[in-house]
Amino acid sequence: MTSRIEWLRATLVASSLALFMINPVLADSSVSADTAPAEFKVTDFLLDNGMEVVVIPDHRAPIVTHMVWYKIGSADEPPGKSGIAHFFEHLMFKATAHHKAGEFDRAVSDIGGSNNAFTSYDYTAFHETVAPSALELMMSFEADRMRNLILTDDVIKTERDVILEERRSRIDNNPQAVLDEEVDATLWQNQPYRIPVIGWMQEMEQLNRTDAIAFYNKYYRPNNAVLIVAGDVEPETVKALAEKTYGKVARGPDLPPRVRPVEPEQNTKRTVTLSDPRVSVPSFSTQWVVPSYHTAKAGEAEALDLLAEILGDGNRSRLYQALIVKQGIASNAGAYFQGTMLDDTNFTVYAAPRGDARLADVEAAVDAEVARIASDGVTPDELEKAKDRYVRSMIFARDKQDSMANIYGSTLATGGTVQDVQQWPDRIRKVTTDEVKAVAARYLVLSRATTGYLLPQQQAGN
Amino acid sequence: MTSRIEWLRATLVASSLALFMINPVLADSSVSADTAPAEFKVTDFLLDNGMEVVVIPDHRAPIVTHMVWYKIGSADEPPGKSGIAHFFEHLMFKATAHHKAGEFDRAVSDIGGSNNAFTSYDYTAFHETVAPSALELMMSFEADRMRNLILTDDVIKTERDVILEERRSRIDNNPQAVLDEEVDATLWQNQPYRIPVIGWMQEMEQLNRTDAIAFYNKYYRPNNAVLIVAGDVEPETVKALAEKTYGKVARGPDLPPRVRPVEPEQNTKRTVTLSDPRVSVPSFSTQWVVPSYHTAKAGEAEALDLLAEILGDGNRSRLYQALIVKQGIASNAGAYFQGTMLDDTNFTVYAAPRGDARLADVEAAVDAEVARIASDGVTPDELEKAKDRYVRSMIFARDKQDSMANIYGSTLATGGTVQDVQQWPDRIRKVTTDEVKAVAARYLVLSRATTGYLLPQQQAGN
Numbered sequence A, B: 001m002t003s004r005i006e007w008l009r010a011t012l013v014a015s016s017l018a019l020f021m022i023n024p025v026l027a028d029s030s031v032s033a034d035t036a037p038a039e040f041k042v043t044d045f046l047l048d049n050g051m052e053v054v055v056i057p058d059h060r061a062p063i064v065t066h067m068v069w070y071k072i073g074s075a076d077e078p079p080g081k082s083g084i085a086h087f088f089e090h091l092m093f094k095a096t097a098h099h100k101a102g103e104f105d106r107a108v109s110d111i112g113g114s115n116n117a118f119t120s121y122d123y124t125a126f127h128e129t130v131a132p133s134a135l136e137l138m139m140s141f142e143a144d145r146m147r148n149l150i151l152t153d154d155v156i157k158t159e160r161d162v163i164l165e166e167r168r169s170r171i172d173n174n175p176q177a178v179l180d181e182e183v184d185a186t187l188w189q190n191q192p193y194r195i196p197v198i199g200w201m202q203e204m205e206q207l208n209r210t211d212a213i214a215f216y217n218k219y220y221r222p223n224n225a226v227l228i229v230a231g232d233v234e235p236e237t238v239k240a241l242a243e244k245t246y247g248k249v250a251r252g253p254d255l256p257p258r259v260r261p262v263e264p265e266q267n268t269k270r271t272v273t274l275s276d277p278r279v280s281v282p283s284f285s286t287q288w289v290v291p292s293y294h295t296a297k298a299g300e301a302e303a304l305d306l307l308a309e310i311l312g313d314g315n316r317s318r319l320y321q322a323l324i325v326k327q328g329i330a331s332n333a334g335a336y337f338q339g340t341m342l343d344d345t346n347f348t349v350y351a352a353p354r355g356d357a358r359l360a361d362v363e364a365a366v367d368a369e370v371a372r373i374a375s376d377g378v379t380p381d382e383l384e385k386a387k388d389r390y391v392r393s394m395i396f397a398r399d400k401q402d403s404m405a406n407i408y409g410s411t412l413a414t415g416g417t418v419q420d421v422q423q424w425p426d427r428i429r430k431v432t433t434d435e436v437k438a439v440a441a442r443y444l445v446l447s448r449a450t451t452g453y454l455l456p457q458q459q460a461g462n
Helices: A006-019 A024-029 A084-091 A103-110 A132-147 A153-172 A175-187 A209-219 A235-244 A300-312 A318-326 A359-376 A380-397 A401-412 A418-430 A433-443 B006-019 B024-029 B084-091 B103-110 B132-147 B153-172 B175-187 B209-219 B235-244 B300-312 B318-326 B359-376 B380-397 B401-412 B418-429 B433-443
Strands: A043-046 A052-057 A064-070 A114-119 A124-130 A225-231 A269-276 A283-290 A330-337 A345-353 A450-456 B043-046 B052-057 B064-070 B114-119 B124-130 B225-231 B269-276 B283-290 B330-337 B345-353 B450-456
Touching (some): A043 A235, A052 A235, A052 A401, A064 A132, A064 A401, A084 A114, A084 A124, A084 A153, A084 A209, A124 A132, A124 A401, A132 A225, A132 A235, A153 A175, A153 A209, A175 A450, A225 A401, A283 A359, A283 A433, A300 A318, A300 A330, A300 A345, A300 A359, A300 A380, A318 A330, A318 A345, A318 A359, A330 A359, A359 A450, A380 A418, A380 A433, A401 A418, B043 B235, B052 B235, B052 B401, B064 B132, B084 B114, B084 B153, B103 B114, B124 B132, B124 B401, B132 B235, B153 B175, B153 B209, B175 B283, B225 B401, B283 B359, B283 B433, B300 B318, B300 B330, B300 B359, B300 B380, B300 B418, B300 B433, B318 B330, B318 B345, B318 B359, B330 B359, B345 B359, B359 B433, B359 B450, B380 B418, B380 B433, B401 B418
Parallel strands (some): A052 A225, A269 A450, B052 B225, B269 B450
Antiparallel strands (some): A043 A052, A269 B269, A283 A450, A330 A345, B043 B052, B064 B124, B114 B124, B283 B345, B330 B345
């Protein structure tokens, strides 16, 4: 749930891109026709085996982005098996009944394409960007590894060593990442977002072939997957190719609803402090549990998005203006809301001191802005400008084909629909100042927050 | 994991009674014969259906304590079903195929006996104290409700309302209990001791008949139970009666080993603060994750028990002497270690200020004692006196028949054996000053601890 863990970067880009979306609804209401051409008509259909397909035409350049999103993430893992979702993302690059390990990667690079994969709390996704003529080949490789992986003890052992090393280098060697893990596990006391995506070391070490096969057979099925194709291709073509490739994969058993343990109400103020000699500049972040787009009452998540924008997104935000421009005590300060989650999510404010400023003073200044927005709300002018900034972001987002794919993929993998994506700008436009004030007052309560402190060693007693 | 939650009192007595045990080994080595008569010979055997039976003769008075311990506690609950172990303890007092609800209770009180039950993280126990002539009747009632409960929707709904009200009155109306819950969930980030025994409200509300029946069928089986009979009765009699009653209950399916998610290493200092207008005197407690008798390397748990004794058990302890006698700044101060747990457990220090003393000064004084014992260890004289205090406690414990039953029951329900109990005093005697220093230095690290603060409302910003 923190933005600093590297292997989540792709995912978090997807999350923040919930802000950077363009579609015909928006175009019709406020953006001039030339910024939102009619070609952005999204098509959505199901294959007979239950696989959902979304096609986002974009004919400006001869490329396509091909993504498969599985509705399985670290928050779905069985107790004691943390890390298996991410482990499986790795295993998907191994040999199948039809292709040697590495063959898919080489096929992509041979044609000048790019590919990757990422795992988050709620989903695991695999993607390639290639010329349209290679789309069928991509589909054929992806459809193959959906069911035909060869999981030997040797493959498991080798790749487990890789993820263990990944944990050592990305988490255990990084004080910020170590802190973030324990902040997450302190913020979340029941909901599984407390468990790190990469897994707890002692559990990763025990992951085995039996676990992996059970996981594969349960979750890597067409009826648990969403295919997103964005780019220079027609829906009819995608449909025909998808039926020819993915359509040949048998539907798996129905999965139960993704109902996870729910977070109890937080009654306390919590802190987590890490002092480490590798830290030179102290910093802090404060988090609250808030509803996501999937769990919120109508309008609340939209209000939280605008609240984050006004309070701490960019250099027009209150935190930036107060701490960096006016008081000059912070080197950075901001806020963010991760709305695209299946369960309740987090709203975060953060800052770090500049020069000789004390961390305690910086935190007090952030708290003052939080308290002010919770008690007094936002002005109509601020809210209008925040909405306008969104619109501009959406226009810029047009240039990123993979952004469109990410928006649809992350939304559909967390309980949303194509319609939710399309109607989102209208819902943002309807948010009132009262609604923003209401979510700020309800959720940003300083005595019920979780704060993480990263301190240089000498400030251990801070 | 906190000592203040009322419905756990019986259990925690059982835990702390690991200190108050008497047996022939001890008697032979250091206690005069008249304090440990030969009659304390414990008998242990299995029924054909797998039920373990322990008989502790005690012929001083014509009473028997009859306990059935099931190896199922809140830490064994499925995700999202918190509270079901405790809920089931309640359901065990409902109607069976052979007895109406309340009939068992009335039978006990009609003969002047007493009975009760308790649930903890690792076990659920039911006990009666009656005249020896009523032992068969007790066994017959207990054996009946082990398998013959009638769980209707109506029974479930009615009793669920009872546990919900129990949660409201014992937790939600009690600031200390609210704080303790969130401290536990902050200390434990992966191991299930983070989940309250009574359950999270939102999950208790959803417990249903299907859950209850699955739980009953899985865990309420003779091969998952330990029968302890202490008192004026011979092993042969107990065996005959047990075969006639419990022996008729069919063995259940084998249960998998009780392997639970393990706690990752703690790298941070964590705090949890609750400010509440109902609090008049502030207080704090600091906890560390330490091994239990079941998870520790040989000798470590014994050293932790003596460390707790020296640091903070009673008015000879360092904390009492420093904070209450010398400095006069605390109204109470102490330490405890809960050794009788299946998984890693907690070591806790606590204190509250006296008069105008500041909580921060009291905490600093406790921290200083912790730092001193971790860096300098304990003296041979202190250690000998601590061991002697144990021996005296053991002699006093002789007068409590139910203490003996609790010691054996809690040990056997958390992976220990009758021999473990019997050899325990010898193991305590072998602990060296180096071993006490080693566990203090290894575990009582102030920068990797979890501290809870209970504050009056006006000190919210403390």
